[in-house]
Structures are given as structure tokens and as C-alpha cells.
Amino acid sequence: MRRYNGSGIVPDTTGVAVSPNSYPTSARNQVKRRHDRGFYDHATVHRILDSSMLCHVSYVIDGQPYCTPTFFWREGSRLYWHGSSASRMLRNQTRGERVCLTVAHLDSLVLARCGFNHSADYRAVMAFGTAYLVTDPEEKERAVVAMVDRFFPGRTASLRASNVQEIKATSFIAMEIEEASAKVRAKGVADDDEDYELPIYAERIPVRTVLGAPEPCPRLLDGVTRPATLTGYSEGRLLEDALRDAYFVEYPNG
Numbered sequence: 001m002r003r004y005n006g007s008g009i010v011p012d013t014t015g016v017a018v019s020p021n022s023y024p025t026s027a028r029n030q031v032k033r034r035h036d037r038g039f040y041d042h043a044t045v046h047r048i049l050d051s052s053m054l055c056h057v058s059y060v061i062d063g064q065p066y067c068t069p070t071f072f073w074r075e076g077s078r079l080y081w082h083g084s085s086a087s088r089m090l091r092n093q094t095r096g097e098r099v100c101l102t103v104a105h106l107d108s109l110v111l112a113r114c115g116f117n118h119s120a121d122y123r124a125v126m127a128f129g130t131a132y133l134v135t136d137p138e139e140k141e142r143a144v145v146a147m148v149d150r151f152f153p154g155r156t157a158s159l160r161a162s163n164v165q166e167i168k169a170t171s172f173i174a175m176e177i178e179e180a181s182a183k184v185r186a187k188g189v190a191d192d193d194e195d196y197e198l199p200i201y202a203e204r205i206p207v208r209t210v211l212g213a214p215e216p217c218p219r220l221l222d223g224v225t226r227p228a229t230l231t232g233y234s235e236g237r238l239l240e241d242a243l244r245d246a247y248f249v250e251y252p253n254g
Contacts, residue, residue: 028128029179039182042077046254048125048182049074049103050247051240053151057081058100059131072101073150075251077177079127080134082147082170099131099175105240109205110188113195121204125182129175143172146250153249154229209239 022041023029031038039045055072058065072081079101108121134140144167145156162170188204213235214226232242248254 023177023180025181026179029126029181031181031183034183034185037183037185039184040180044182044184045125045127045177045180046074047244048105048123049079049127051244052103052105053243054103055079055081056102057131058102059097071147073146074247075146076254079129079175079177080143080146080172082143082172097131099129101127101129101175106207107186108188108207110190111201111203111205112189113191113198113200113202117189117191117195119185119190121185121188123182123184123186125180127175127177127180129178131173131175134172134174139174140167140172143174144170147172150250151243151246152230152233153246155227158227211235211237211239211242 021043023045025040029040053071053073054069056067056069057072058067060066068083070081070083072079074080081101102125104122104124106120106122110117110119110121112118134143144162148156148159189202191202211233214230214233216226232245
């Protein structure tokens with residue numbers, strides 16, 4: 001088994017894959033091309049998921065494929081996402097629809113000495129499962145809190161409570177991850193050996209999503225200051241670092 005630790009591929013010196021720590025592979029989730037870039041262990045898959053808040057959920061309605069972007073979060077091997085109760089995605093996923101949820105991070109643009117070798121460094125996850133509407137009152141109550149506190153730990157306690165109509169207008173979908181795979185490219189420029197002798201410029205252009213300076217609401221009441229719990233979202237930090245740190249504050253056991 002190989003594991004991606006965020007800065008490179010780390011080989012497993014034992015040479016033995018421990019199945020309880022990995023998602024099962026099948027024709028559906030196995031990486032078909034460039035098997036060396038495929039990862040199925042929980043640590044790699046979860047690390048990529050937990051450093052994002054936006055996913056795309058794909059599903060089919062009456063033979064027509066759709067793909068919907070939405071916020072999501074992970075609790076163990078279960079994924080949650082939310083939306084308006086009137087949305088087409090949520091109305092149709094209440095019946096137990098098969099779905100594919102994807103997340104992708106673009107890490108660099110790669111300019112090689114040949115058009116064929118131009119590429120990008122990236123980290124991506126595809127997760128498969130059967131979506132269901134969260135109807136259990138306790139599970140939905142937890143989800144109402146988690147959709148805020150997963151990203152901004154402890155914030156819900158300081159907010160006005162959502163009223164009955166607001167909660168009614170929001171639905172949650174959950175999916176147990178049945179299969180998942182991560183695909184990672186982290187090698188930069190990779191030309192054919194003979195092409196390195198050509199007088200052609202090549203480079204790797206890193207891509208990062210960096211937080212800007214907070215912009216307080218102009219209608220804040222006098223004396224209301226930014227809480228210390230938002231320190232993780234400081235100017236200059238990588239968004240993925242802030243999201244991952246927030247995850248482990250809210251879910252210290254992963």
C-alpha cells in the first residue's frame with residue numbers, strides 16, 4: 001500500500017495492505033489509468049475530503065445525468081451534504097439513489113517540453129454509495145449544528161437559533177462510503193528523457209487557495225469583535241489547512 005501524506009508518496013515498508021484501513025476496490029472505483037496514482041487507504045481519502053468544503057454530487061434522474069455542487073462534511077465513513085428542500089437533487093435522492101461524490105484540489109500547472117506532457121499536479125477523490133434523506137430528528141438536529149461547526153468549531157453556540165421554518169426549509173442527505181479512491185499527481189515536470197536536451201523552457205506553476213484579510217460586516221454593533229475561534233481563518237493561510245484543522249477540532253478522533 002502507498003500513502004500520500006500531503007507532500008509526497010510514502011511507501012509502506014511492510015508491503016502488506018491492511019484491508020480494515022482501506023476502502024474495497026472494484027471495477028467502479030479502481031483507478032483505470034496510471035495505477036501508481038491510485039490510493040484507497042482511509043488516511044489518504046479522508047485527508048483530501050477533509051481539506052475541502054465544496055464537492056460535486058453526480059446522480060441520474062430518468063436517464064438524465066446531473067452534477068450538483070454543494071457543501072459537504074465527513075463523519076467517520078459517512079458523508080453529509082445539505083440544500084434546499086425544494087432542490088431537484090434532494091427530492092430525488094430521498095429514494096435511495098446511487099450517487100458519486102467528488103472532490104478535487106488543483107496543486108500546480110505543469111508546462112513541459114512537449115504538448116503531450118503538459119499536465120497538472122492534483123489530488124482528487126471519488127466516493128460511491130447510496131444516498132438517503134436524513135429524517136431521524138436527532139440525526140437532523142446534529143446535522144444542523146455540524147453544517148456550521150464542522151467548518152467553524154463552536155460557532156453555533158454563539159448564534160441565534162434557527163427557527164422552525166428555517167429548519168424545515170433545509171434538508172440533509174447522507175451517504176455511507178461504500179467504495180472510494182483517491183488519485184494524486186505530485187511530480188511536476190516529467191518530460192521524456194531525450195526532451196530534456198531540447199532548448200525549450202519548462203516549469204511548474206504552484207496553485208494555492210489562500211485566505212484574504214477578513215472583512216467585518218459594516219453593520220456590526222459597537223463592541224462586537226472577531227472571536228478567537230476564527231483565528232484559524234487568518235489572512236495568508238491556505239484554505240485547506242484551515243479546513244483540515246477545523247475538522248480535527250470538531251472531530252478529534254478523525
